[in-house]
Amino acid sequence: MHSMNKKLILITNDDGVEAQGIQVLMEEMSRLGEVIVVAPDSARSGAACGITSTRPVSLRSLGRRGDVSVYACSGTPVDCVKLALEQVCPRRPDLIVSGINHGDNASCSIHYSGTMGAVIEGCLKAIPSIGYSLRTLSHQCDFSPYTSELSRIASFVLENGLPQDVCLNVNFPEVASLAGSRVCRMARGIWQHEWVPAHNPRGMETYWLTGRFSNLEPEANDTDYWALDHGYAAITPIHVDMTAYETLSRLQSLAR
């Protein structure tokens, strides 16, 4: 009877099933419920909400790690969530968590993020969903400053749910100790100087994607970027309905 009442938590990410960040989530979420992992078999950085429509997607059990069942998928983070819900999970998960991403997904970077792609997919399936990301350039880093806070947020969501069509984008600054957590809006921001010419021995014109991010409203203290810059975790509620409601009446002149 007890296991019937245990919460079911699905974990995924975009850095791949062997990434350091997802191991931290496995350990922390195991304290809160029964855990299933379905994650990409290797890194899918920048996968956004991409789906695999031109070839079959493979699913492979990696067995159990402690109490956690782990699966690797050849598809995108969104594919992982879709496959997990229909082909892996014995019942509907109570919570989906994605991450911990190595690199922040604040401001407009959310649009490119595979971590948040999985979270948006969970939300579209009406399951409370949270993405976690850490502002770091390192592939190996210390996640201990964030574990209690990420568990607190997950527990809150398990207990209270989230508003309809809303998921959470949680970003951590790289600090020894968090200043706190703030509920934020997305900063307006822009990526610039995005391409570096690449040497191509076959003579093709090729470029590496890179870039510099600029926060376009650095003074505003209610944004995710401000929070990260000041040592706070940024908790940003994200609406999967992207309609620009405030412009509907203004654009009525386009109807005919």
Place this chain on the structure above:
Amino acid sequence: MHSMNKKLILITNDDGVEAQGIQVLMEEMSRLGEVIVVAPDSARSGAACGITSTRPVSLRSLGRRGDVSVYACSGTPVDCVKLALEQVCPRRPDLIVSGINHGDNASCSIHYSGTMGAVIEGCLKAIPSIGYSLRTLSHQCDFSPYTSELSRIASFVLENGLPQDVCLNVNFPEVASLAGSRVCRMARGIWQHEWVPAHNPRGMETYWLTGRFSNLEPEANDTDYWALDHGYAAITPIHVDMTAYETLSRLQSLAR
């Protein structure tokens, strides 16, 4: 002097540079200004806002088709826009159009759409941007019922611009003659029954992504899905700021 005043229009898509839909856009947009095409070298369906971060992206001139300069890119639709803006366009485009996608991108399908990924990217770069999609299953179809309407919408946006951080998602129904055009919101919808087991001769567990879409509010007459179902073009303004503003105060209890 005249060419200096001509509007510059950038065209891309996610079905690839040789797709039928993008040829239609080239022809129609050539009447409105100077046109540059930078599009994927083959289909990128379901690419969403994905970016290519793990390998270089190639850019290849295909020469001119009439008055239009055409380039093929090995990356995603978002990569195409980013490359076009920094490496191809002689000046900042006045308009970015993407499509015409073969298949609609209404309701939650916007999240998976490479067509709309390019549009969102244009909007993040503060350029008026429009995505066009046709509800059809066919790779060869008659676009003539839509050409005058898509040009009307593009002309409107060239003349009036769009509100800050807002782009347009335009979807056409497959009809001989449009009933009209409506300014809409995104319908709430869900994809279900998404996987079909695939035969794999090597014995791996594999699945094809497919699915059935359900409009969760079929009675509402202000949605993009309703418009398409009733023969109207659906013009949906999309906000690239995904913050769920109406929940910010309600979620303040998560701050600490």
